[in-house]
Amino acid sequence: MSELSQLTPQPLWDLFANICSIPHPSYHEEALAVHIVQWAQDKGLFAERDQVGNILIRKPATPGYENRRPVAMQAHLDMVPQKNSDTQHDFTRDPIKPWVDGEWVKARGTTLGADNGIGMASALAVLADDSLEHGPLEVLLTMTEETGMEGAFGLQPGWLQSEILINTDSEEEGEIYMGCAGGVDFKTQLPISREAIPAGYHTLRVALTGLKGGHSGANIHLGLGNANKLLARFLADFCATLDIRLLDLHGGTLRNAIPREAFAVLALPQENVDSLRLQARTFLSTIESELTAVEKKPALDVSDSQPGEQALTKACSDRLIALLHAMPNGVIRMSDDVKGVVETSLNVGVVSIKADKAEIRCLIRSLIDSGKLQVEGMMHALGRLAGATTFAKGSYPGWKPDANSPVIHLVRDIYRQLFDKMPNIQVIHAGLECGLFKKPYPEMDMVSIGPTITGPHSPDEQVHIASVGQYWKLLTALLKAIPVKK
Incomplete structure (x- = not known):
């Protein structure tokens, strides 16, 4: 049993440990993708892939929430493969070895893959938990984000049914992102x-x-x-x-x-x-x-x-x-x-x-x-x-900020209610896939949230355990609060 099994919230940490056990560096995500599709289908959920390998999973609304605006939670499947020079590790074959070090989860001599594995695990955890209240849900998992955003480039119009997208690829709890750099x-x-x-x-x-x-x-x-x-x-x-x-x-x-x-x-x-x-x-x-x-x-x-x-x-x-x-x-x-x-x-x-x-x-x-x-x-x-x-x-392209975004305002208000403080509404210099999603889905309202991850893209990568719990509270409260369709 993984050390992560002792952490809360569950099953998010168990799902993350499972993700770590299946190698998934960029261009080698196929085994993980196949595993997730089978996992979803075993739960009776709709799951399919598009021509570039992206995964789309749908979960019906909780009874009484059918009239809410449909939402997509989004993460990318791949991770950055970096290791210390004295670490023997084949990212295409060997599992990541996460461990708990006080307030943090780290990996042994390699990148952890919390970027974006925690976001991916949180989306799957929502799918797995039938006690959560939410409207119509989709989960979009994209291919090969870290080496060129190939999955986002290949996303076709008409596949997603959602009106709101929650990107889970941010790395600072307490910050809500409404825009990002292009590259x-x-x-x-x-x-x-x-x-x-x-x-x-x-x-x-x-x-x-x-x-x-x-x-x-x-x-x-x-x-x-x-x-x-x-x-x-x-x-x-x-x-x-x-x-x-x-x-x-x-x-x-x-x-x-x-x-x-x-x-x-x-x-x-x-x-x-x-x-x-x-x-x-x-x-x-x-x-x-x-x-x-x-x-x-x-x-x-x-x-x-x-x-x-x-x-x-x-x-x-x-x-x-x-x-x-x-x-x-x-x-x-x-x-x-x-x-x-x-x-x-x-x-x-x-x-x-x-x-x-x-x-x-x-x-x-x-x-x-x-x-x-x-x-x-x-x-x-x-x-x-x-x-x-x-x-x-x-x-x-970059993701152009929209100061009038309804979902940005909703996340801000929920965060303040949950934690009795105002979050920072930010634009991030890192590249998120949201800018590319705007091409096939120009009317989609988008926000990016996540827990605190330090040292991404390096063997010093670590994720703050308490911030994952805060992020989970925010995510699940946001899904419950999504307004009805106009």
């Missing part, structure tokens, strides 16, 4: 050529590790270290004076996760090896001082590596390091309209070297289309200067 994936590819490593050169591996990482939307304003950018900064300081030649450079795993680790394999003249080791210690002290408020365990290790036969040419090494070092990263601009919220940002998420090219994958986010286009233009221009090819794809 676009950006890829830069730099052609490379190789040559034999000169005689008398020594090969080293440089590893920058120990950073927190995190969500490239929700955590971008925290000033966390970006491993790709920090390693590029270190190499840029000495690539000319120490005659560095890259054999390999890679860091980060997802364009929407702030990278925690980055690695370089390089060759340099034997007489410069001691100097590089010394400079690494100095640089580590520098970033420890600069990031002391947000990063507690940065590490920069230099070790011997197996000698390779070929390295990037000097010109290619210098160009790649300069390109990565010059890329903007982090908060580009704060919003004038929504105080304290990031308007536009960029995350340099993944760097890799392939046979004939180096590739840098980023995620641009903005509350406004012009901000997104501005950063796209900057990145295209930087690519041209470096002789690289650039691509922007997968653009998705």
Whole structure:
């Protein structure tokens, strides 16, 4: 029996433990999807999937509530697969191992998947509990949200019958979201050529590790270290004076996760090896001082590596390091309209070297289309200067706030009645699927709520137990209070 079985509310925590037991990283959600459809059908509920794999489950209204406005609860099926370097875990085969640590639920060495597994479990818990009072209900579970919102892109008009949508992908109890940023994936590819490593050169591996990482939307304003950018900064300081030649450079795993680790394999003249080791210690002290408020365990290790036969040419090494070092990263601009919220940002998420090219994958986010286009233009221009090819794809819209939304006002009033305080009505810099849902369902009234989750998209992810109980009270009270159809 899972530790989570001792927590309340039930069966939400049992359902979450079950979700954790079935691997479901992005592009590998099928086993979980099949399980949920069968679970729903075993309960006598209508359940089907659309052409992109999204799940729709319907539950009839509680007797006496048939005339209420129909509501859809929505979550996404996939989770972000991130693990510590010393953790052995195959996200496509191994279950997540949640455990209770005081007031929090965490995972052992990996992301927990509370984003968006808690929201998914809460929707299933509503379906499972026949004592709850509600109008006509739908549950929409979307595919592959974390790597491009593919399920939301594929959602077709006419499938949902609901007039109100409750998105469960928020991560701060006490905050109600009525809008979010849009985004676009950006890829830069730099052609490379190789040559034999000169005689008398020594090969080293440089590893920058120990950073927190995190969500490239929700955590971008925290000033966390970006491993790709920090390693590029270190190499840029000495690539000319120490005659560095890259054999390999890679860091980060997802364009929407702030990278925690980055690695370089390089060759340099034997007489410069001691100097590089010394400079690494100095640089580590520098970033420890600069990031002391947000990063507690940065590490920069230099070790011997197996000698390779070929390295990037000097010109290619210098160009790649300069390109990565010059890329903007982090908060580009704060919003004038929504105080304290990031308007536009960029995350340099993944760097890799392939046979004939180096590739840098980023995620641009903005509350406004012009901000997104501005950063796209900057990145295209930087690519041209470096002789690289650039691509922007997968653009998705933001969710435009509606200050007159009836469901926003209803959630606010219920929250105040339940907890005797006012919630914060917010716009979030992270990307929610609501903006995409507005295309096939332009008249749908939407709100996003959730419990407190910290460290999403990193192995430090954890969900606050008490906040899950508060979120459940709010969700179930909201479903009961949905007004009648006009």
